[in-house]
Amino acid sequence: MYFSGLSLRKASERLSQIYKRNHVSIWNWIQKYKPLKVQARKRKILEYIVDETLIKIGSKYIWIWVAIEPENRQILALTISKERNMLIAERFLSDIVRNYGKHLVSTDGGTWYPQACRFLGLEHHIHSSFEKSLIERTMQYIKDRTENFDDYFPCRLKNCKLKHVQNWLRLFADYHNKKIKPVN
Structure with missing residues (x-):
């Protein structure tokens, strides 16, 4: 609560x-x-699979941005924004790079990703069918749980900054990453 x-x-x-x-x-x-900062266990990361999706929280629509590591399917980063554009994609990717270093970025072909990757000096490619399957299943899983959270704990504040949603996503990612057993 x-x-x-x-x-x-x-x-x-x-x-x-x-x-x-x-x-x-x-x-x-x-x-x-003591929820830990959303991080994968210390191992070599080969690439990031990145995607975003629109979700309704209360009466507002927000974008959830997610990055996962394809080998063990851990959530590396999760954030929300009110808009979807190249600047927000660049900020999201720069946070990932700061935490995990520069790696290949796999996206769905959104026009905002190639430019953001170019600015950050990251190699970019479009999802393979396997990568698309991984990220879409993860996104649907996150989306379903977040909508259920909003149904049970709706925000009634005017001009809400959605901090409770960000806290929920942090808690959710921590639980998800602890639940997944790493691939050795």
Whole structure:
């Protein structure tokens, strides 16, 4: 509930019907959880498969940008934006490069990717059918879970900055990456 945007006190009030816990207890749970920064395990990455999809959160449409590593299907990066263009693609890719280094980028052929890759000095190619299958399944999985999250924990704030969605995606990616067993 806290990761959905509620304060610690509001989360404790909502939980009080099931568990009698105060806001300090919830804070302690969060400290014990310690979600890690979205990262693949330390191994050589050969390429990034990158895609974006439009999703409705509340009454707003936002873009979810995802990068996965094809060998073990771990989510390397996940972010949201209100627009889809070359500048946002470049910022997303530069964050990945900062964390994992320069590697081949595989995309679906969106016009914003080749230019962003050129600016960053990255090699770019269009998805193979296998890569397309991997990223589309991952995107649908993320999209379904995020829409369910929004159904159960809708945001009612005006001019919401969607921080609760970003927190949810970080938590989701952490869970997803821990659930997947690395390929040796």
